[in-house]
Amino acid sequence: MIIAIDGPSGTGKSTVAKGVAKKLGYTFFDTGAMYRSVAWMIRKEQIDPQDREKIKKQLPLFSYEIKSDAQGMRRYFACGTDVTEAIREPAISALASQIAAYEEVRALLVQIQRNFGTHRNAVFEGRDMGTVVFPKAELKIFLTARAEIRAQRRLNELFLKFPELASSLQFDQILQEITARDHTDSTRSISPLKQASDAVLIDTSDLSIEEVILKILTLANWKKQYPPMKIFYRIVYWITRTFFKLFFRLQIHGLEHFRPGAGIIASNHTSNYDPPVLSISCPEEVHFLAKESLFHVPLLGRLIRRLNSHPVSRSGSDASTFKQVIQLLQEGKKIILFPEGNRSPDGTLQPIERGLAFIAQKAVCPIFPAYIQGSFAAWPRVRRWPRLSGSIQVVFGTPIDSELCMGQSKKEKEEFMTTQTTSALKNLKAWLEEGAHGTPP
Numbered sequence: 001m002i003i004a005i006d007g008p009s010g011t012g013k014s015t016v017a018k019g020v021a022k023k024l025g026y027t028f029f030d031t032g033a034m035y036r037s038v039a040w041m042i043r044k045e046q047i048d049p050q051d052r053e054k055i056k057k058q059l060p061l062f063s064y065e066i067k068s069d070a071q072g073m074r075r076y077f078a079c080g081t082d083v084t085e086a087i088r089e090p091a092i093s094a095l096a097s098q099i100a101a102y103e104e105v106r107a108l109l110v111q112i113q114r115n116f117g118t119h120r121n122a123v124f125e126g127r128d129m130g131t132v133v134f135p136k137a138e139l140k141i142f143l144t145a146r147a148e149i150r151a152q153r154r155l156n157e158l159f160l161k162f163p164e165l166a167s168s169l170q171f172d173q174i175l176q177e178i179t180a181r182d183h184t185d186s187t188r189s190i191s192p193l194k195q196a197s198d199a200v201l202i203d204t205s206d207l208s209i210e211e212v213i214l215k216i217l218t219l220a221n222w223k224k225q226y227p228p229m230k231i232f233y234r235i236v237y238w239i240t241r242t243f244f245k246l247f248f249r250l251q252i253h254g255l256e257h258f259r260p261g262a263g264i265i266a267s268n269h270t271s272n273y274d275p276p277v278l279s280i281s282c283p284e285e286v287h288f289l290a291k292e293s294l295f296h297v298p299l300l301g302r303l304i305r306r307l308n309s310h311p312v313s314r315s316g317s318d319a320s321t322f323k324q325v326i327q328l329l330q331e332g333k334k335i336i337l338f339p340e341g342n343r344s345p346d347g348t349l350q351p352i353e354r355g356l357a358f359i360a361q362k363a364v365c366p367i368f369p370a371y372i373q374g375s376f377a378a379w380p381r382v383r384r385w386p387r388l389s390g391s392i393q394v395v396f397g398t399p400i401d402s403e404l405c406m407g408q409s410k411k412e413k414e415e416f417m418t419t420q421t422t423s424a425l426k427n428l429k430a431w432l433e434e435g436a437h438g439t440p441p
């Protein structure tokens, strides 16, 4: 399995990637060190970084090795010289960013990285691991953090590594350098720094390294356990996901709360966009209910059936719907339910129906609370046709387990699960509105 971790500097990428690799017994590969090593060679050879011809001629002479010292620490060797410390100097950081924009440099290093990843369990960290080098990586992570936090982390790191530079290091200057480097890395024409559409975004600003590692390990474990999607479902899943990523800059948070097995995904409901948005935000196949009349529409009927929709008749009793849902849950499936009943007319949260809690405790399965923000603006009830642009975010919260209320009466259990779900949805909404920092509640 390849785990690709990308993101700008100062997000804790290297430490996190190293930690994840150690815990899983995988090989760790810091691709930034390679770009830094090429920059080191160019400086040693006193080549003008603008002189592309000279750089091209020099590249075939580049060699790169990773060895362990007596204490088991990694040492990086470029052209036979130990460059482990030298490549961390600030001057090399700037030069590495500059030469990383050159096609010939990237072509050489990407090839070395791919060769290294063949038939290996490895954690690769860099800027283009998920987008270019390993587009088929089993798990992709994109780390971010606020620029001020990243600058402070970098300052602390430099103080430790180069104490002699302590008096000359200024927070403002580091912040400026980080912002400039972000700009160069994310605006270059080849392989710019950007989140792959199927990468999980983790904001590390308010998280400890251990918390980030744990999130990634949880995701890696889930990845191994989720059953593979059926081919037709997978195709529609990726097309729909790409659509929402492109037109609505879809962001998905809280996937670390997800786990395999039966469960009800209970979400707010304001728009016809909600069922597809929520389905493609989940890392596995999900099931949902749809009006029976839709199944009689020639093509649509077949399509939604193959996408795990199950008909509910308006005239049918609640009992038959409940039975159907409980059956699916007992088969270990995940089902999306909108416990407010209907789409909210004004985008606000409506009271939750008790049927949700009834089903959860009958099937003895967890409720995964989810909140969708932005779909109301994109397609509210009053609009016949949807808008094709905007911004949508989905967040999953801590699962609510029906076992939590063992020993209580049926009525008490229902009361408890309903109140818990209502407050979970409110908390997720508040978490998004406060800027989506850290782990969702």
Ligand code: DC
Pocket (backbone or CB within 6 Å): 009, 031, 032, 033, 035, 036, 093, 096, 097, 098, 100, 125, 126, 127, 128, 129, 181, 185
């Ligand atoms: O992660 P780092 O700061 O050590 O990376 C040094 C530079 O190399 C950085 O400016 C971006 C570049 N880089 C890249 O373009 N692609 C990678 N896969 C890794 C690093």
